[in-house]
Amino acid sequence: MKSRSVPILVAAMLVGANIVHAQEYHPIIVESPGMQTGQTMPRDYTPDGRNISPPLEWRNLPEDTRQIAVVCEDHGAGNPPPWVHWVVYNIPGTATGLPENLPIYANAPMPAEIAGAVQGENGWGRSIYRGPAPPLGQLHNYNFFVYALDAELDLPPGLTQQELMERIEGHVIGRGAIVPFYRRGPMDTASAP
Amino acid sequence: MAEDQRRTISRRDLLKGVGAAGAAAILPGKVDEGSAQPASPGAGTDPGRARSFAEVPRPRRLENLTADEADTLEAIMARLIPADDLGPGAVEAGALNYLDRALGGFLAGEREEYGLNLAALDRYCLSSRGAPFVELSTTDQDSVLIDLEGGSATGSGAGFTGSSASFFAMVKGHTWQGMFGDPYYGGNAGFIGWDLLRYPGVRLGVSAADQQRLEAGELLPERRSAYDSEMFEKATAMQRAQGGVEHGD
Numbered sequence: 001m002k003s004r005s006v007p008i009l010v011a012a013m014l015v016g017a018n019i020v021h022a023q024e025y026h027p028i029i030v031e032s033p034g035m036q037t038g039q040t041m042p043r044d045y046t047p048d049g050r051n052i053s054p055p056l057e058w059r060n061l062p063e064d065t066r067q068i069a070v071v072c073e074d075h076g077a078g079n080p081p082p083w084v085h086w087v088v089y090n091i092p093g094t095a096t097g098l099p100e101n102l103p104i105y106a107n108a109p110m111p112a113e114i115a116g117a118v119q120g121e122n123g124w125g126r127s128i129y130r131g132p133a134p135p136l137g138q139l140h141n142y143n144f145f146v147y148a149l150d151a152e153l154d155l156p157p158g159l160t161q162q163e164l165m166e167r168i169e170g171h172v173i174g175r176g177a178i179v180p181f182y183r184r185g186p187m188d189t190a191s192a193p
Numbered sequence: 194m195a196e197d198q199r200r201t202i203s204r205r206d207l208l209k210g211v212g213a214a215g216a217a218a219i220l221p222g223k224v225d226e227g228s229a230q231p232a233s234p235g236a237g238t239d240p241g242r243a244r245s246f247a248e249v250p251r252p253r254r255l256e257n258l259t260a261d262e263a264d265t266l267e268a269i270m271a272r273l274i275p276a277d278d279l280g281p282g283a284v285e286a287g288a289l290n291y292l293d294r295a296l297g298g299f300l301a302g303e304r305e306e307y308g309l310n311l312a313a314l315d316r317y318c319l320s321s322r323g324a325p326f327v328e329l330s331t332t333d334q335d336s337v338l339i340d341l342e343g344g345s346a347t348g349s350g351a352g353f354t355g356s357s358a359s360f361f362a363m364v365k366g367h368t369w370q371g372m373f374g375d376p377y378y379g380g381n382a383g384f385i386g387w388d389l390l391r392y393p394g395v396r397l398g399v400s401a402a403d404q405q406r407l408e409a410g411e412l413l414p415e416r417r418s419a420y421d422s423e424m425f426e427k428a429t430a431m432q433r434a435q436g437g438v439e440h441g442d
Contacts, residue, residue: 051340
């Protein structure tokens with residue numbers, strides 16, 4: 001009995017943690033002026049550059065979309081994976097994307113087009129975007145997920161990805177993603193002393 | 194919003210961190226984070242001790258660091274504990290002076306680590322943000338410090354001696370020491386750090402009446418170095434007699 005119940009419990013926990021990912025949803029088309037799925041991320045969106053958040057655009061939202069959430073995850077890192085780079089939610093359902101370079105200060109206002117949006121806690125424990133920093137030479141994929149929600153949830157700032165997934169469970173009616181990759185190379189020594 | 198109003202590590206965070214380290218246990222009352230009660234020089238519990246921030250000495254007679262290293266470290270310290278509406282910060286407290294002295298004394302073993310990592314920091318800033326740390330905007334400086342703290346700068350190839358997070362932790366720890374340590378060691382100029390914490394000062398004895406005044410937030414702070422007391426004077430006198438220190442190091 002004991003030997004059978006433990007694996008079942010573990011499996012149930014894993015399913016619960018990934019419940020939003022495991023289902024089929026209305027497909028949202030996600031694009032970015034600066035990034036493409038299967039292409040390398042520009043340095044400006046990594047700590048090898050300015051490490052600012054990339055711009056995102058989305059379309060084909062479900063008709064009943066009331067709110068949007070965005071999460072960036074690296075499924076090749078973290079213990080356990082994923083390593084979370086970015087969490088944004090309470091985005092108005094009327095928004096068509098996220099502008100580049102969201103604030104890194106908690107008291108700074110969000111751009112007008114996404115007024116009300118807040119950032120959640122990333123893997124470094126900070127409620128801001130931090131870009132890819134894979135070990136030298138390793139290629140990692142970065143999943144920018146966009147979730148369409150059927151309710152205005154008014155969630156508190158600072159939620160982790162896991163907490164967000166728990167809060168939006170049952171409200172996700174659409175999902176899409178853009179998945180660029182990044183691999184760190186030798187430093188740009190041309191500009192270094 | 195002015196960039197100076199933004200903080201990598203807010204004073205609120207700082208006070209929480211110090212409290213976690215145990216210093217809060219000796220504070221004469223709770224720091225009111227919500228109302229941001231001033232704990233600045235001249236605004237403390239002793240109206241007779243009022244003084245201007247401008248009167249706080251800022252020594253810059255380097256003993257161990259190079260001028261470039263000192264400039265970079267001071268710029269980092271200015272972001273870690275910035276001067277704000279609660280009072281002056283690490284720069285005004287002379288935290289750099291503390292570190293410069295200490296690197297010739299009890300921190301001498303970390304002098305090389307500082308040199309190598311400060312050079313790596315500027316290589317990293319030039320490569321990623323296009324200018325050395327001191328020339329970056331405060332927003333970019335904060336962004337760089339966040340990358341250092343989280344270890345993201347480690348794999349940049351800039352040449353940090355270990356994890357960039359270790360270097361950040363070292364600088365942060367020494368900044369805290371220079372801000373809140375005994376002024377004998379060259380920092381905490383004008384007792385800026387102690388005023389910020391509302392630390393009542395070094396006392397060899399606390400009476401029941403003192404304790405009551407402390408709990409009521411009415412205890413006048415003792416603003417003198419521990420080494421000004423007779424007990425510690427003996428030790429320092431012995432050191433000097435043996436060819437010891439000119440200052441706390």
